[in-house]
Amino acid sequence: MRWQGTLLLAASAAALPALWAFVTTPLSAGPQLVLGLTLLGAALLLDRRRGAVATRMLAVCSVAVSLRYLYWRVTRTFEFDSPAAAVCGALLLGAELYAFAVLMLGFFQTVQPFGRHPTPLPKDPARWPTVDVFIPTYNEPRSVVRPTVLAALALDWPRDRLRVHLLDDGRRPAFRAFAAAAGARYVTRPDNLHAKAGNLNHALGVTDGELVAVFDCDHVATRSFLQLTAGWFLRDERLALVQTPHHFYNADPIERNTRQFRRVPNEGELFYGLIQPGNDFWNASFFCGSCAVLRRSALVEVGGIQTESITEDALTALRLQRRGWSTAYLSIRQAAGLATDTLAAHVTQRIRWAQGMVQILRVDNPLGGRGLGLAQRLCYLNAILHFLYAVPRLVFLAAPLAYLLFGLHICHTAAPVLLAYVLPHLVFARLANARQTGRFRYAFWDQVYETILAFYILVPTLTALLRPRAGVFKVTDKGATIEHGGLDRRLAWPYAAMLVALAVGLAVGAARLLATGGDDVGTVLVNAAWSAGSIVVLGAALCVAWEQPQRRATYRVAMQLRAMVTAPSGHTRSANLLDLSLGGCLLRLGDGIAVEPGDRVTVGLFAGEREHALRGNVVAAAGATLRVSFGELPLDEEARLVEVLFGRPDAWLDWDRRRAPDHPLASFATVVATGLGAIGRVAAAERRIAASATAVVAIAGAVSLLAQTGFHLQPLFDRLAQLPGAVLEQAALDSPPSQSGP
Amino acid sequence: MTTIAVLSIKGGVGRTTVAANLAVALAGGGDRVVAVDVDPRDQLALHLGLSPGGSPFGFASAALDGGLGGHTLERGAGRVGVLRFGAVGPRRRGALERCLAERPRLLRELLDELGTSVRYAVVDAAVGPSPWFHQALASCDLALVVATPDAACFATLPSLRAALDAGGRPAATRVLLNLADPGRRLARDVHALLGATFGDELLPITIHCDEALREALASQRPILTAAPSSQAADDFRRLADWTARFDGGRDAALRAVDAQPRGAR
Numbered sequence A: 001m002r003w004q005g006t007l008l009l010a011a012s013a014a015a016l017p018a019l020w021a022f023v024t025t026p027l028s029a030g031p032q033l034v035l036g037l038t039l040l041g042a043a044l045l046l047d048r049r050r051g052a053v054a055t056r057m058l059a060v061c062s063v064a065v066s067l068r069y070l071y072w073r074v075t076r077t078f079e080f081d082s083p084a085a086a087v088c089g090a091l092l093l094g095a096e097l098y099a100f101a102v103l104m105l106g107f108f109q110t111v112q113p114f115g116r117h118p119t120p121l122p123k124d125p126a127r128w129p130t131v132d133v134f135i136p137t138y139n140e141p142r143s144v145v146r147p148t149v150l151a152a153l154a155l156d157w158p159r160d161r162l163r164v165h166l167l168d169d170g171r172r173p174a175f176r177a178f179a180a181a182a183g184a185r186y187v188t189r190p191d192n193l194h195a196k197a198g199n200l201n202h203a204l205g206v207t208d209g210e211l212v213a214v215f216d217c218d219h220v221a222t223r224s225f226l227q228l229t230a231g232w233f234l235r236d237e238r239l240a241l242v243q244t245p246h247h248f249y250n251a252d253p254i255e256r257n258t259r260q261f262r263r264v265p266n267e268g269e270l271f272y273g274l275i276q277p278g279n280d281f282w283n284a285s286f287f288c289g290s291c292a293v294l295r296r297s298a299l300v301e302v303g304g305i306q307t308e309s310i311t312e313d314a315l316t317a318l319r320l321q322r323r324g325w326s327t328a329y330l331s332i333r334q335a336a337g338l339a340t341d342t343l344a345a346h347v348t349q350r351i352r353w354a355q356g357m358v359q360i361l362r363v364d365n366p367l368g369g370r371g372l373g374l375a376q377r378l379c380y381l382n383a384i385l386h387f388l389y390a391v392p393r394l395v396f397l398a399a400p401l402a403y404l405l406f407g408l409h410i411c412h413t414a415a416p417v418l419l420a421y422v423l424p425h426l427v428f429a430r431l432a433n434a435r436q437t438g439r440f441r442y443a444f445w446d447q448v449y450e451t452i453l454a455f456y457i458l459v460p461t462l463t464a465l466l467r468p469r470a471g472v473f474k475v476t477d478k479g480a481t482i483e484h485g486g487l488d489r490r491l492a493w494p495y496a497a498m499l500v501a502l503a504v505g506l507a508v509g510a511a512r513l514l515a516t517g518g519d520d521v522g523t524v525l526v527n528a529a530w531s532a533g534s535i536v537v538l539g540a541a542l543c544v545a546w547e548q549p550q551r552r553a554t555y556r557v558a559m560q561l562r563a564m565v566t567a568p569s570g571h572t573r574s575a576n577l578l579d580l581s582l583g584g585c586l587l588r589l590g591d592g593i594a595v596e597p598g599d600r601v602t603v604g605l606f607a608g609e610r611e612h613a614l615r616g617n618v619v620a621a622a623g624a625t626l627r628v629s630f631g632e633l634p635l636d637e638e639a640r641l642v643e644v645l646f647g648r649p650d651a652w653l654d655w656d657r658r659r660a661p662d663h664p665l666a667s668f669a670t671v672v673a674t675g676l677g678a679i680g681r682v683a684a685a686e687r688r689i690a691a692s693a694t695a696v697v698a699i700a701g702a703v704s705l706l707a708q709t710g711f712h713l714q715p716l717f718d719r720l721a722q723l724p725g726a727v728l729e730q731a732a733l734d735s736p737p738s739q740s741g742p
Numbered sequence B: 001m002t003t004i005a006v007l008s009i010k011g012g013v014g015r016t017t018v019a020a021n022l023a024v025a026l027a028g029g030g031d032r033v034v035a036v037d038v039d040p041r042d043q044l045a046l047h048l049g050l051s052p053g054g055s056p057f058g059f060a061s062a063a064l065d066g067g068l069g070g071h072t073l074e075r076g077a078g079r080v081g082v083l084r085f086g087a088v089g090p091r092r093r094g095a096l097e098r099c100l101a102e103r104p105r106l107l108r109e110l111l112d113e114l115g116t117s118v119r120y121a122v123v124d125a126a127v128g129p130s131p132w133f134h135q136a137l138a139s140c141d142l143a144l145v146v147a148t149p150d151a152a153c154f155a156t157l158p159s160l161r162a163a164l165d166a167g168g169r170p171a172a173t174r175v176l177l178n179l180a181d182p183g184r185r186l187a188r189d190v191h192a193l194l195g196a197t198f199g200d201e202l203l204p205i206t207i208h209c210d211e212a213l214r215e216a217l218a219s220q221r222p223i224l225t226a227a228p229s230s231q232a233a234d235d236f237r238r239l240a241d242w243t244a245r246f247d248g249g250r251d252a253a254l255r256a257v258d259a260q261p262r263g264a265r
């Protein structure tokens, strides 16, 4: 290992001058384009090869190409003819540098994702650690909490070494009664100080198990959860945490409203599929608040769950690691939860995450302080920096407006040169990034995810940066129903406003083209294309803000299981389960059976060697399919249902198995279709607003046209005739440089 | 030939039902199967679509004659060859009991006469302990004990153990739960107790309580043809599959069953 490292260092040292030359040698548009195309060709060839080596080579090439672009950007294009342009130009360059920094950190963070396996436990269960399961709740409905508690009670673990605690900050009598009936301990405290962190800390004080497993009250564990996670604590005495993925079995608002549930990886999958395994390689995986096991002694050493950030989990992990404790991440879905239902709830939740993570930057900056290795610092830094995307994202969205609306030249170069530099940079970054993230994040969707939230996390993150102690923990709503779908105007207006602004920009740009002839055609076209891209992404954001109705309070999980049904007459049918939820199931029978809606039937579900019987009422019987609703189940039947639905160790393992691998062009097409489709739908539904917006765009274009031609329209028509020639001329690469937008 | 004796300690648990339907399910796989009734109540033929008292020849006369004597077997439902118990008067019955006591594996000898083209013999072995019961037990390769999930049946389990031990345990014993009804708590509890008592000897397959089985008997048809898409039919198909696997590699099957992780934690 050591000599390899030395060799690598030597090679890098030798390569540095070459890299320097590559980065700094200026080229005019033509040669730069040739260079760019050549490199791209090489990259595409490289991309055809499988394996980590090719991935890393691509990353290195991408970094080199991007450095060359940025060097050129800083040394050649950072020149302005007005203060306003300087401000806008600095913002744009800043955003680009941020994106580059995050990309670099991302490459580093995920250079070698660690596919950790479970460690077997000793044969003798008497040597297994004692475990306290904490289920904190505050105001969630009982229907959400019940399955979580029942599943925790059903964990495969020696009864005398497992205690389940329902930590009810809502102090609700019905919860106390339920806990008693189910066999869980019920814990309350006199105050609600420090919200969830305080709740967990209080429970730490009244329990004594060696390990503490934490489940948010809507995260239902499989029964193998502890068996798979606890082994590592015995193997590594300095291990403080084993985190597992947060998996959601319902569609989050983005998945539902774009109709991409289980087709396009959702926002969280990149983090749990790639980033956390990447962190794990650097011993920097962090606590995500739920679906995790912690070592009590380690927690106690750092004073329990930390309370100085509203993302107490990440800060706790950071503090543990500063004290020399290790953390682990096991990328096996061993619990399933409910994603937020509405975009509003999603936004609220993400504001909290963003705010909390930024708080950590101020409260306990991972770059400073003791106890962390450089890699750990960088991993934590990237986790935090990620949430600062609001400003850069908004800058990228709005950048073309600087030129189109105000005529500001924020990037001092000619369009062809710009393209010759920026395209290789973008395409390389995309390719290299896709190599690493392709399975967990499809191309272009990251822009959609960020655009949706950028408007909303902007102020909270900046506030947290300036006044880190001002955050408030807000419990995320779960299990809501959306009776009537439709556009959530409260959330959608910033998307729409920005979209209209860009449309105005396009109109004004077109007017400029007409008025000034072909001089600026390249610049206008570049900015127009960019605006079009922004518009599509904003359209996708509108699509997400258009809530699809969601009437079901329980989510049906498609599930293949052998089943049977017994009619009131005592006749049975063997059957196959098609879907199952906490509320009922759909069966396909071997043959029709004489039942009517309303009939009471018993459904048998065969899970492995276990057979579970649940009673319910027939909702619909059509031919050989039968829908049964369980209604209120007695506690023991509910526990059995939870076991079948959530308990099986492999319940969620191949959730994404049937997903197609990412094809960037297909993703592009999907995003464009989503965006444009949503714009059309919103325009049709909000006729008055759409009409006003169209009028604004038309008037702005007309006024700008008239103003620029000084109300002399004759020259305009002459220029119109010359325009095609001018376009061709401008497209020629050796055109004289002129100032232009980015 | 693999001989499967279906036994019980108590009447009315569905022993004959199981024997008849297992025989039909096994025959559905294309193998030649015979069903033999060694229970003087002579119900098996009825379950297999043959008229009661339709033929005087049966196990009883064959045993007394010391051989099949060239008689061909009747053909029951599902092309199962049937050797019913047959008519036997009170005097001859005493002789039969003595004869069985003298030759504990007489049944086996009769079955061997059928030749190797018969793949399975399913024996309705009567309530034990009794001469019939012991005859079947001593002649079989697999003893299938039928139990039902009720307190009365559970109470007979100690005597079942004693009876099995007294009869000289066959190569393999499995307990099959009939009338399974996991919707009822008591049924679930007794099932769990059976699991705790018999461990891996309790079959993972159960025969569910199914009205169609009663109706099938009323129309003298096996469940597989009377109600093929019922759960009970599915259960018998699974039982036949299991039996075939057991037969396919008796040791291997035993080992696989032993290695299977038990459902209980």
Ligand SMILES: Nc1ncnc2c1ncn2[C@@H]1O[C@H](COP(=O)(O)OP(=O)(O)O)[C@@H](O)[C@H]1O
Pocket: B008, B010, B011, B012, B013, B014, B015, B016, B017, B018, B043, B178, B179, B180, B207, B208, B209, B210, B211, B213, B214, B215, B217, B232
């Ligand atoms: N799984 C079952 N579901 C419903 N009825 C059954 C089932 N098994 C057996 N029976 C019924 O129980 C009764 C007794 O069965 P039988 O096979 O004659 O028992 P045994 O031979 O043990 O005395 C019969 O009417 C039969 O149809």
Ligand SMILES: [Mg+2]
Pocket: B015, B016, B017, B039, B041, B043
């Ligand atoms: Mg009988």
